[in-house]
Amino acid sequence: MADFVALFLTDLVLGLLLGCVLAVIAHGLNIIWGVAKVVNVAHGEFIMLGAYGAYFLYLYGGFNPLLSVPIDAAIGLVVGMGFYFGFLYRELRGKESMGLQSELVTLVSTFGLSLVIVNIAQSIWEHPVGILWSPGAAQVGPVPVPFGGLYVAVVSVALIALTDLFLTRTYLGNAIRAYTQDIPATQLMGINPTVVAAVGIGMGFSVTMAGGALLTVWLPTGIDPTKIGILYAPISFVIVVLGGPGKMWGSLVGGLTIGLIINVGQLFLGGSIALATAVAVLTLIPILLFRPEGILR
Amino acid sequence: MRRLSLRTLGPTLLGILAFLGVLAAIAGRMPLVLLTLVINLLIFAALAYSINFITGLTGYVSFGHVLFMAVGGYGLAYGVGTLHWHPVAGVALGALVSLALALGIGAVTLRFRGVYFAIASQVTALAGFYIVLEVQELGGGQGIVLNVGFEPIAWFYTIWVILAIEVGITYWITHGRLGYGIRSIRADEDAAKTVGVHAAALKLVLFAISGLFAGAAGGVYYWQGSGIFPNEAFSLTFSLIMLAMIVIGGMGTLLGPLFGAVAVYLSSQYFLTVLIGFEFVIIGVLVVVIALFLPEGIVGTLRKYVPELRGLIE
Numbered sequence: 001m002a003d004f005v006a007l008f009l010t011d012l013v014l015g016l017l018l019g020c021v022l023a024v025i026a027h028g029l030n031i032i033w034g035v036a037k038v039v040n041v042a043h044g045e046f047i048m049l050g051a052y053g054a055y056f057l058y059l060y061g062g063f064n065p066l067l068s069v070p071i072d073a074a075i076g077l078v079v080g081m082g083f084y085f086g087f088l089y090r091e092l093r094g095k096e097s098m099g100l101q102s103e104l105v106t107l108v109s110t111f112g113l114s115l116v117i118v119n120i121a122q123s124i125w126e127h128p129v130g131i132l133w134s135p136g137a138a139q140v141g142p143v144p145v146p147f148g149g150l151y152v153a154v155v156s157v158a159l160i161a162l163t164d165l166f167l168t169r170t171y172l173g174n175a176i177r178a179y180t181q182d183i184p185a186t187q188l189m190g191i192n193p194t195v196v197a198a199v200g201i202g203m204g205f206s207v208t209m210a211g212g213a214l215l216t217v218w219l220p221t222g223i224d225p226t227k228i229g230i231l232y233a234p235i236s237f238v239i240v241v242l243g244g245p246g247k248m249w250g251s252l253v254g255g256l257t258i259g260l261i262i263n264v265g266q267l268f269l270g271g272s273i274a275l276a277t278a279v280a281v282l283t284l285i286p287i288l289l290f291r292p293e294g295i296l297r
Numbered sequence: 298m299r300r301l302s303l304r305t306l307g308p309t310l311l312g313i314l315a316f317l318g319v320l321a322a323i324a325g326r327m328p329l330v331l332l333t334l335v336i337n338l339l340i341f342a343a344l345a346y347s348i349n350f351i352t353g354l355t356g357y358v359s360f361g362h363v364l365f366m367a368v369g370g371y372g373l374a375y376g377v378g379t380l381h382w383h384p385v386a387g388v389a390l391g392a393l394v395s396l397a398l399a400l401g402i403g404a405v406t407l408r409f410r411g412v413y414f415a416i417a418s419q420v421t422a423l424a425g426f427y428i429v430l431e432v433q434e435l436g437g438g439q440g441i442v443l444n445v446g447f448e449p450i451a452w453f454y455t456i457w458v459i460l461a462i463e464v465g466i467t468y469w470i471t472h473g474r475l476g477y478g479i480r481s482i483r484a485d486e487d488a489a490k491t492v493g494v495h496a497a498a499l500k501l502v503l504f505a506i507s508g509l510f511a512g513a514a515g516g517v518y519y520w521q522g523s524g525i526f527p528n529e530a531f532s533l534t535f536s537l538i539m540l541a542m543i544v545i546g547g548m549g550t551l552l553g554p555l556f557g558a559v560a561v562y563l564s565s566q567y568f569l570t571v572l573i574g575f576e577f578v579i580i581g582v583l584v585v586v587i588a589l590f591l592p593e594g595i596v597g598t599l600r601k602y603v604p605e606l607r608g609l610i611e
Contacts, residue, residue: 039415041360087585087589090589100356100410100411103411107358107411108358108540108544108584109588111360111537112537112541112580112582112583112588113581113585114537115534115537115577115580115581115584116577116581116585119575119577119578119581120578123575230423230533234420237416237419237420238420241416272431274427274431275428277427278423278427278428279424282420282424285406285420285421288408288413288417289405
């Protein structure tokens, strides 16, 4: 019994730590979803690019994943603005809301983009690569707490808080929020919708790629281009829906929920991470059926 | 009731049927290399028509169609490997299990629209993968190797029949009363409901048909490959190829899936010999460009800009 309690507490802590990272990678998607009302299907591939960013900074500059976060975020901002003008500008320009046809176009075109990125990545980087960074672990009672995961969790929550502060306390942030609520009214206030949307999407990508850098701590088998997108993109979608699309702290709530389901859930599913992951992603369906606005009110 | 004659069937259907007829007539005399190519092309076309039922006709984008293909493959593998059935019976088993699964999943996920349906479909495919990994009867993570003979002619005629039925059903749906209802769902689902279209039932029927044929095509694919392995069987690449084919060919059209299958399959075979992995980059770029600039695909674009073709292709 004592063994089980120790195991349970360990998984609880790991689940919460993992949940924070999952929250931040989903947060990037959440911002994009909130601003443009579209889903970036290639989200997982940008997480992967963020992870590779951290890997190359480690390889050539000796950076640990935490230090590569700001650089990845800066790259993400540029990439995101490029994405906005390449994929969304034509669909969003001059419209007050996203029609079903535009939604279909962005879904399919970003799916094509994910195929391009993942296959280029596979042909350039054939073997999984990993970052050697282990700052040790502390023993709290029966529970080992890995410092790597702890630092990453703290940075993750800080990133979410930072985006929330930006959106609520700055002029540009308020403009972005106004844009998400009512585009014509925003224009009447003298705000350029294109600039605001581009910055908003750029911010989403910046958080996504920073999240990719943070995620490397949780990839014991290294960064594998064939696996990251396929797993973390659906998980991010589920987290955003759990928290409620467009709700900034929803990402954290959703992320912690999924982290706990995967880590604690596997204890009750015969230690199978695979089954626990299946359960975690399938929570999407009851949530959509019974609480489509997400867990948070 | 309209009288059915060759004239009322329209040139597109007659063209496809003539194409299939010629293939069937010369299949026995084809060199093996060509026959293998044709079989794979037909499998791709069958997959394209299967996703066309739901995504093409109703506009519900399914990112998880690989699930039905994989289930068809596992049905075949279970029927042949464990129950020792004839492979054709195995294909039928896979198709029926797929149909049942599509009914079950569709009853829930078709309530969600647009992005939410797309995500839900992807999530069910991912969950299916993780569940199969844990089922020892289906080989778990190792997959199943089948001990079936090399019978290209049997593969050919099985997939030929599947494809012919699909083309027939697509024609029947797009030309019948059902077609009006379905097209109205794609245009505006709420408006369709108010004028008395049973949107939920129609969507479910289409999704079930879609699952049935994706499963059947998957069964033939893995019969030909004599085995199924979870990592490849649930690879999202298949979902994308299916979607790419109808996007390139033209969503919801009768000829589009065939055009798309030819374009995607032949280009993938060509680039396979040039640079492995690069074929998907090309297909991906093609999908992006077509989705952004020519959303009607090859068939729709031809109809739009070449008025002479309007009566000929649909």
